[in-house]
Amino acid sequence: MHVASVLLVCCAAVINGFSRATFVSDEFTIRTYTPEVVSAPSPDVITDRVVGLQRRSSVLTVGSTYLRALRRIKPANGIYSRVTTPPEALLTPVEGGLIYIAPIQWGTQRFYSVIDTGSSDTWLAGTGFTCLDQANYSILPEGACGFASTYTPTSTFSQIQGYNFNITYLDGEFLNGIMGYESLSFAGINVPHQEVAVVNLAAWTGDGRSSGLIGLAYRTLTNAYPGANASQDVPGSSVRYDPLLTTMFNSGLTNSSMFSLAVSRDPYQGGYLAIGGLPPVPYSPHFARTPITVLSVDNYGTPVNNPVYQYYTININGFAYADRTSVQFNPLPTRNTLKLSLTNNNTLAVVDSGTSVVYLANELAAKINALFQPPATWNADYGSWEVGCGSKPPVFGVDISGKIFYVNPVDMIVQLKPSFCISGVQGNNGGFSILGDVWMRNVLAVFDVGAAEMRFAAREFYGLTW
Ligand SMILES: *[C@@H]1O[C@H](CO)[C@@H](O)[C@H](O)[C@H]1NC(C)=O
Numbered sequence: 137m138h139v140a141s142v143l144l145v146c147c148a149a150v151i152n153g154f155s156r157a158t159f160v161s162d163e164f165t166i167r168t169y170t171p172e173v174v175s176a177p178s179p180d181v182i183t184d185r186v187v188g189l190q191r192r193s194s195v196l197t198v199g200s201t202y203l204r205a206l207r208r209i210k211p212a213n214g215i216y217s218r219v220t221t222p223p224e225a226l227l228t229p230v231e232g233g234l235i236y237i238a239p240i241q242w243g244t245q246r247f248y249s250v251i252d253t254g255s256s257d258t259w260l261a262g263t264g265f266t267c268l269d270q271a272n273y274s275i276l277p278e279g280a281c282g283f284a285s286t287y288t289p290t291s292t293f294s295q296i297q298g299y300n301f302n303i304t305y306l307d308g309e310f311l312n313g314i315m316g317y318e319s320l321s322f323a324g325i326n327v328p329h330q331e332v333a334v335v336n337l338a339a340w341t342g343d344g345r346s347s348g349l350i351g352l353a354y355r356t357l358t359n360a361y362p363g364a365n366a367s368q369d370v371p372g373s374s375v376r377y378d379p380l381l382t383t384m385f386n387s388g389l390t391n392s393s394m395f396s397l398a399v400s401r402d403p404y405q406g407g408y409l410a411i412g413g414l415p416p417v418p419y420s421p422h423f424a425r426t427p428i429t430v431l432s433v434d435n436y437g438t439p440v441n442n443p444v445y446q447y448y449t450i451n452i453n454g455f456a457y458a459d460r461t462s463v464q465f466n467p468l469p470t471r472n473t474l475k476l477s478l479t480n481n482n483t484l485a486v487v488d489s490g491t492s493v494v495y496l497a498n499e500l501a502a503k504i505n506a507l508f509q510p511p512a513t514w515n516a517d518y519g520s521w522e523v524g525c526g527s528k529p530p531v532f533g534v535d536i537s538g539k540i541f542y543v544n545p546v547d548m549i550v551q552l553k554p555s556f557c558i559s560g561v562q563g564n565n566g567g568f569s570i571l572g573d574v575w576m577r578n579v580l581a582v583f584d585v586g587a588a589e590m591r592f593a594a595r596e597f598y599g600l601t602w
Pocket residue numbers: 155156157158302303304310312366367369370371372
């Protein structure tokens with residue numbers, strides 16, 4: 137998929153019989169809110185309700201498109217546009233983002249689906265679906281949508297009459313379908329009666345391996361609309377239903393209302409997603425805890441608070457960096473002059489495994505990048521800090537609630553071509569700070585949805601290969 141091709145029109149278009157109403161969501165606004173605390177923090181115990189992930193690089197992903205806008209484009213009057221072309225060439229492997237896919241069973245059929253913490257619907261492409269071109273809505277061969285296989289409802293499926301599934305992800309991908317109940321099995325958990333969507337119309341850029349998506353976000357983002365005709369759906373009028381995680385949590389299928397993510401440094405091993413506990417990876421026993429702030433992406437021009445996507449954000453106490461490993465940092469602002477203090481306290485940062493690198497305030501990113509030996513250089517063509525693939529990275533860490541989580545030096549250099557490497561820390565051009573995979577590989581991240589907090593434990597320098 138190309139950036140230029142997702143330029144969607146402002147006005148109704150009728151192409152090949154598919155009518156598309158005014159597409160308002162080229163523009164969006166954002167807001168943050170603190171989700172409700174509904175339970176005490178879950179105990180951090182290892183569970184066998186775990187699924188192995190596979191990582192795929194994607195040119196553009198659902199989540200990365202918003203984030204690119206959020207970190208690169210200064211909003212006019214608080215209104216962001218996802219179609220503004222970035223000033224520099226797209227560094228595809230980095231800018232495009234990452235997806236994680238995992239196996240899921242619908243009835244007796246097995247599929248791989250994309251794991252998405254930013255949306256809430258769980259869907260598969262249905263057999264016989266129509267694939268559309270995202271740019272001009274012309275019909276394409278099924279294969280062009282990039283699904284590995286399709287789902288044929290059997291006796292375990294029952295359609296919910298009077299509703300339709302309609303979702304537009306802000307990267308321009310959109311889907312229509314039917315709603316129904318199906319018996320799902322995911323991460324070793326059997327959910328006998330889960331509301332799902334079966335897609336019959338898709339404008340989608342798949343990875344060729346997955347057949348749908350599993351949305352792990354809140355109930356407020358589900359997309360079942362009353363009526364059978366998607367063209368008549370009124371934005372903001374969707375009827376909320378319990379998404380997969382909510383069903384699991386509320387029906388006692390897990391011991392606690394949390395999930396956790398351990399993404400892997402090994403490119404051939406994506407990592408783990410655990411539900412209701414922790415995955416079986418080594419980690420340091422100290423957990424840092426911090427409240428979840430939801431960053432909600434809302435369609436502009438639709439009824440207020442019409443959320444379409446979300447990110448988990450947390451408050452960063454400060455950032456630690458130095459040009460030598462012998463230093464000690466001072467997470468608390470005491471007067472111990474032997475220790476370095478942290479900088480940029482109280483920065484709200486998005487925690488996103490779908491983003492490759494770490495994005496920080498430009499000045500901070502510049503200071504950190506100056507400490508590579510030899511120093512990183514600014515590559516104007518790509519708008520990125522470039523480093524020698526054999527250079528020596530600085531120490532870099534992120535303080536959450538008084539504990540510093542360091543990035544393994546091997547993660548600080550991101551190799552894109554045999555002799556072309558960029559720094560793991562890039563500037564955010566005045567936008568949001570993002571803790572992407574470069575940082576996330578170094579932690580076990582707990583999303584305690586019930587307690588509305590995130591917890592992190594270090595996986596310090598595991599699998600160090602130099
Ligand atoms: C629903 O899908 C139709 C057809 O693809 C589209 O025109 C419309 O914008 C969508 N409506 C909503 C509310 O998502």
